[in-house]
Amino acid sequence: MTFDKKAIDAKVVESLPFSHRWHNRFHLEMPFGLINDPNGLVYADGTYHIFFQWNPYGCEHKNKCWAHTETKDFIHYKTPELALWPSDDHDKDGCYSGCGTLEEGQVKVLYTCNAKNDGVRTPAQRFGRLAADGSVEKEDIIIPDAPSGITGHFRDPYLFHRGGRHYLVIGAQAEEEPLRGTALIYEETEAGWESLGEIKTRLAIDAPFGYMWECPNLLKFGSHDVLIFCPQGLAARAHDRQNLYQAGYIAGHLSLDAMELLQHTKFQELDRGFDFYAPQVFQHEGRHILLGWMGMPDRDEDYPTKTAEGEGWMFSLTMPRVLTLRQGHIYSQPAKELRALRVEETPVDIDVDSVASAQAPLFDGSEAILDVTLGEAREVTLTVEYGLEKLHFHYDRRSQLMTIDRTGLKNGGKGRRTFPLYAEKHLAFQLFIDRTAVEAFLQHGEEVASLLVFPEKNIRPSLAITSDAPMESISGRIWELDAFRFEA
């Protein structure tokens, strides 16, 4: 396969603006091809650089390249371009995920070269530099292969710094029976990058915590360290781990001497929706800004855009969300920059006293902040209605469970997700409703859920709130939201 950057970039330009009504307006996506993990996130001199996995040649998980865009405000973006593509024996089977960094003012990336020969994978970790023409110039391979005891599933390096030294955390699979997911740490020394081995946790004491960990991030929040990773192979539980693969974290204290994350919390999911995986975090001036992939590997049948128009397209990225750690739990808030998308405001102030329902029309793109004072209601359902097709957020105050139900949609993935959410008197929603992407921030970011819905008919959605007994009041605001702008 050859990759002609000029031709591919020109095709992107020609295909914009998006025309199909399933294309989102304020979520990053591509006009054609399949995108997945955000990669190479780095802030450089006023600009956020965003790379992501992209197959420009179809909606299959192959031909893995990196696309690149940049933004100063998370509203105006440079039209995405092809930045990194397979070109030699090391990365001929894909330029897999990795991170970004800044070196002497220049944007650098570190990615996994994927090569498969006679069924044997050789993963190599290699640096590259973003050149003036928008392509990544490949540099040195720093780790040529998986270390002993680790299978060929060794990828997705993420750089972090402690005490003035540089480290990497890399997703891996231990070659054991059964296979075991893990993460390895490397330290930069004068002699090159040296393995410090696996980072120990209490997750895999009795049995492996999944068979593979993908896309690790190691973050610092004050005196706490957080390991984000994506374990594959965890069994579903009543209210957890409902997706095929998970994206979550443990918070504790990293000891590089003991090579252990000490006193860590239980594994918690970063997002409670159906379509969220492989997140990556920018670290800039104390802010932790996360972008996730709105999609799920090995669930292609849930995403009908594959055949929607022309060659089709697949997947989006989430909006940027800012993470904070409070008492071992990550809270997620939409980045404040996104407020600039707000066009028109409709106040919602309903004294529902004896009424048990309320209704509001939505826009082509909407944000709704709603605070429900529960009153006598024990069950409250917020519904996004697309004509007869309905997406429900159902809260049961007695069991303190939130259920997101998309069984009422004809196209795409269905099912329900139920998870604990504590609401005493108030239930707070902040919903972003794009054409197909929905992001719900609940109880001020205590939980967040990302999901995609593909309404059959071209109908403006509306919002309805109903309850089993009178609520006291519903107050808040609904905004029409503008679209992201792409510029040359």
Ligand code: FRU
């Ligand atoms: C996660 C992942 C990564 C890999 C990339 C390839 O979605 O499988 O582990 O680097 O996607 O596209």
